[in-house]
Amino acid sequence: MIRTIDSKLIRDTVKDLFIKANTSLRPDILFGLKLARKNETGAKTGYVLDIIIKNAAIAKKKMLPICQDTGMAVVYLKIGQSLIVKGSLKKAVNEGVGLAYKKGYFRSSIVNDPLIRENTNTNLPSIIYTDIVPGNKINIKVCAKGFGCENASKTRMFRPTDPVSEIERFIVDSVKEAGSRPCPPVYIGIGIGGTLDKAVALSKEAIFRPLGKTSKDRHIAKLEKSVLKKVNNLRIGPIGVGGNVTALGVSVLTYPTHIAGLPVAINISCHATRTAEATI
């Protein structure tokens, strides 16, 4: 059945989601950090984790951003094909982002041109991905992606005949090379398959999956588990002070790919992984 909604509803939802994502740490991530704290015996590592956990509480209580890098706003829209949006959908999303960053006292981190680099002072524009799905609803996922960890992203086009162990090594080496720069303990999103851009998109979508859940595909769940173990054996630890936890989790998403290729993308997300989601 055809349903009509006003674009203002989308604007307000996007605004609320970004305020929530930036000030209230995801419960699954907070749980992961508390679990890591419980399993940590090192005094320095424990001290750092205590501050990270305390930070989340302060941010929530005072409605402060968890991290001053409130990120570039990435918005994923799954639009039901029977939904009609009155007004401009794109404008509504950008207005929602602009309102959230202004009302939330979030940092404007976007420059108008990647080479000229003048701050837009609005944190706009955002990045919008759309997908058409059955139904008459709209699912909105938002991600405030900080660049300390975004800068640790990697992609590689593997040979289709390369063994899985090569992919594992690539991921572990990338985390090792990133060191403490992406604010460990991190949540590692991996995209495998599709084209170069599809693999990268998957790697970012992967971090929306609640921590602790595994892939439905048994061979992928096995890969996630193996990578997590190897990454934690690096002992980089929270902010690089060493310890048992370098990553809180690994989430792998896959897509069919070409007979000649095997794209792999890594998207490292910091311990302040900020995403939120709503369906209207």
Place this chain on the structure above:
Amino acid sequence: MRKIFLPLTKEIMKTLKLGEQVLLNGPVLTGRDAAHKRLADSLKSGRKIPILLKGETIYYTGPAPKRIGEVIGSCGPTTSSRMDPFTPLLLKHGLIGMIGKGERSKEVILAIKKYKAVYFITIGGAGAYLSEKVKSAEVIAYKDLGPEAIYRLTVQDFPAIVEAL
């Protein structure tokens, strides 16, 4: 945990140990990518810079805007290695302390030794917590850079770990 009072002096520097957890107290400057590039461009071409680097400590941060009644918004560290290309020059001009997050380049580690400076790390991603350790904040240069402007901060019991000496 030992309290360190800024500005850093030769006497204080002698007492610092690698890996030591300390609490910093006193004045620091802020500066990140755009400010570093501007400072370095000016120094290289012999132009005056709007701050005195001698004996200073720079905290690599770009704070979030403050709410009415607050001193500063969230203000955790940014990735220090992006400042690496400019750091040896700033050390040469008297900079003595740096606060940030993550590893530094070999060149910077050597320059830190050469100029008897110190690099502290603090807790990345703990911007809300760290904002409570800032007692005053004022933009003192490059205001046009917005969050990348140079601020003068006064910090109290600001947690840091000695990462390089």
